[in-house]
Amino acid sequence: MGFAGAWEVKMSNQEIEVVVVGGGQAGLAMSEHLSEGGVPHVVLERERIAERWRTGRWDSLVANGPAWHDRFPSLEFAVDPDAFATKDEVADYFVTYAEKIDAPVRTGVEVTSVRRNEGRPGFRVETSDGVYDARYVVAATGAFQRPVIPTVLPESAGIHQIHSSSYRNPQGLPEGAVLVVGAGSSGVQIADELRRSGRQVYLAVGPHDRPPRSYRDRDFCWWLGVLGKWDMAAPPAGAEHVTIAVSGAHGGHTVNFRSLAANGITLLGRAAAHHDGTMHFSADLCTNIANGDANYLGLLDEADAYVARNGMDLPEEPEARVLGPDPECLTNPILELDLAAAGVSSVIWATGFALDYGWLQVDAFDEAGRPKHQRGVSAEPGVYFLGLPWQSRRGSSFIWGVWHDAKYLADQIKIQRGYLAYDHQAAAAAAGAA
Numbered sequence: 326m327g328f329a330g331a332w333e334v335k336m337s338n339q340e341i342e343v344v345v346v347g348g349g350q351a352g353l354a355m356s357e358h359l360s361e362g363g364v365p366h367v368v369l370e371r372e373r374i375a376e377r378w379r380t381g382r383w384d385s386l387v388a389n390g391p392a393w394h395d396r397f398p399s400l401e402f403a404v405d406p407d408a409f410a411t412k413d414e415v416a417d418y419f420v421t422y423a424e425k426i427d428a429p430v431r432t433g434v435e436v437t438s439v440r441r442n443e444g445r446p447g448f449r450v451e452t453s454d455g456v457y458d459a460r461y462v463v464a465a466t467g468a469f470q471r472p473v474i475p476t477v478l479p480e481s482a483g484i485h486q487i488h489s490s491s492y493r494n495p496q497g498l499p500e501g502a503v504l505v506v507g508a509g510s511s512g513v514q515i516a517d518e519l520r521r522s523g524r525q526v527y528l529a530v531g532p533h534d535r536p537p538r539s540y541r542d543r544d545f546c547w548w549l550g551v552l553g554k555w556d557m558a559a560p561p562a563g564a565e566h567v568t569i570a571v572s573g574a575h576g577g578h579t580v581n582f583r584s585l586a587a588n589g590i591t592l593l594g595r596a597a598a599h600h601d602g603t604m605h606f607s608a609d610l611c612t613n614i615a616n617g618d619a620n621y622l623g624l625l626d627e628a629d630a631y632v633a634r635n636g637m638d639l640p641e642e643p644e645a646r647v648l649g650p651d652p653e654c655l656t657n658p659i660l661e662l663d664l665a666a667a668g669v670s671s672v673i674w675a676t677g678f679a680l681d682y683g684w685l686q687v688d689a690f691d692e693a694g695r696p697k698h699q700r701g702v703s704a705e706p707g708v709y710f711l712g713l714p715w716q717s718r719r720g721s722s723f724i725w726g727v728w729h730d731a732k733y734l735a736d737q738i739k740i741q742r743g744y745l746a747y748d749h750q751a752a753a754a755a756a757g758a759a
Contacts, residue, residue: 341367343738344450344459346436346684348374351465351712353419354397354728356428358735364742368428368465369452371435375419377469378412384494385518386412387573389510394546395724400425407544409573439685441705448687448707460707460745461738462685464696467712468722470681474674475506478599484664489515489675495522501670502526504604504662506596508533509568512675513580517572520590525668530582530610531595533570535617538579540628541639545571548628555720568677570617579621579645582614586652593659603663610658618648701734707741709734 343359345352348370359366373379388395393406400422402410410418423430435453439462442449450457472488480486485499489511492498495518502525505516516528536545549555560567570580586592594610625645632639662669680694689705691697697704700717710716711734712727720726 338456338458340458341365342459342742343367343461343463344369344436344439344448344457345463345465346439347465347467347712348423348430348432349377349465349467349712350375350419350724351467351727351731352430352463353423353426353428354731355463355465355711355734356423356430357397357426357728358732359738360426360428362735362739364735364738366429367457368430369434369436369450370430370432371453373432374423374430375416378416378419381490382412383489383492383515383518385574386514388412388415389571389573390546390723391544391573391577394544394550397422397724397728409577436684439687439708441687441707446707461709461741462707463709463711463734464682464685465711466682468680468714469678471679472674473676473679475596475676477596478604478672482599482602482664484669485671487671487673489673490678492673495519495524498524499670502668504529504596504664504669504672505675506672507531507568507675507677508570508582509675509677510571510580512568512673513570513582513585514572514574515673515675516590517574517585517588520585520588526590527593527662527667527669528585528590529593529596529606530613532567532613533617533620534567535570535580535582535621536624537621537645538571538577540625540645541632541642543628543639544577545624548624548631549719551631552624552627555718555726557719558717560715560719581649582617583649583652583655586654587649591659592652592654593662602665603661606658606660606662608658608660611655614655622646701730702737709737 343364343366345355345366345368348368352368356366356368387409391407392402392404392410396402402414402418404410404414436450437453438451440449447458447460448462450459450462472490474488478484478486492515503519504527505512506529508528508530516526520526538545540548572578572580582592592610594607596604597607598605687705687708689697689703689708696710696713698710701710703709711731712722714722716730718726721730
């Protein structure tokens with residue numbers, strides 16, 4: 326069934342070898358590799374292809390990696406290779422890719438449950454448009470499913486609270502100052518946009534990595550590649566949940582918290598508690614900034630060593646090591662903030678996402694609800710995960726990284742198909758004929 330026909334045909338109680346759940350970057354990458362291996366499959370997407378890029382992001386979002394890097398191998402973006410594609414350009418890219426590979430995508434179909442069949446192989450996949458009987462199921466919905474908002478600020482505080490995934494633009498917020506909690510890529514870009522719009526902004530900064538946007542005429546994506554950092558199999562100890570502060574906004578730039586402060590953003594430590602209208606912050610701002618600086622300078626050191634070792638003719642950039650003066654909010658950190666006195670009317674929680682596999686009712690999760698898997702191969706035979714951070718390497722949750730993880734999973738499915746296709750009598754007959 327081709328891409329066009331997938332939009333029209335209604336299925337009910339249909340047998341299909343592989344059901345791929347999710348029609349974003351992971352699902353399409355999986356579809357490509359399954360098609361190349363001749364494996365019958367269908368991709369089920371409850372909304373549109375790459376819907377979250379269109380409606381689950383703020384208006385001005387752009388990709389955090391340049392177009393030459395943040396793509397699938399066989400299709401370039403229709404933008405300058407060194408540019409950062411807008412969210413709609415990314416969504417359009419995936420629609421074009423689905424057409425290019427003739428992906429059997431069915432949109433508007435929500436998977437409500439997946440259960441193992443009793444007494445026979447495979448799974449019963451219940452959807453909003455009928456039941457599928459599948460031999461294998463690929464959960465390609467990724468890890469960014471359920472927005473996480475810490476239970477710090479009660480609704481009774483009378484403050485407008487939203488997750489970063491619900492933020493669209495400054496005009497969508499009540500008048501007044503804004504507290505942004507979380508200083509990964511989303512938090513710093515939203516805080517910067519709000520400040521540029523004229524808002525007073527407070528930014529709570531936790532532990533983070535802070536790579537240079539570019540250094541010595543090469544983007545940080547290039548440096549992470551040649552230095553082998555994209556292929557790291559696991560995060561360094563203690564850095565499992567450290568965010569990356571990097572931005573493709575305004576043509577791409579290195580995130581510099583001192584510059585953000587110089588432009589009027591007040592930096593704070595991690596949001597800790599709320600009592601009687603006052604937000605309390607941890608005394609960890611200086612430590613978090615210092616560790617981010619160390620990460621930044623460490624990458625510059627590694628890049629310089631790589632250039633010297635390989636005799637490369639790349640321009641030196643000594644000014645990249647100038648961090649700038651510490652702002653007042655860093656030398657004298659604010660530990661308490663009276664929200665009313667500060668005029669804070671909104672809090673944006675840029676605090677990440679949690680997994681949501683409530684529809685996948687199989688024995689594939691640990692006590693904390695996390696997938697049990699090895700490079701995406703689930704502990705439940707026949708179930709596969711795709712799009713998880715650090716699934717096989719650091720680059721797994723990026724567009725190009727998920728493509729390579731999908732290839733591995735497609736190979737594993739083909740291996741299992743080979744075992745199931747084994748016919749003892751036919752093999753014995755062939756051996757006798759020889």
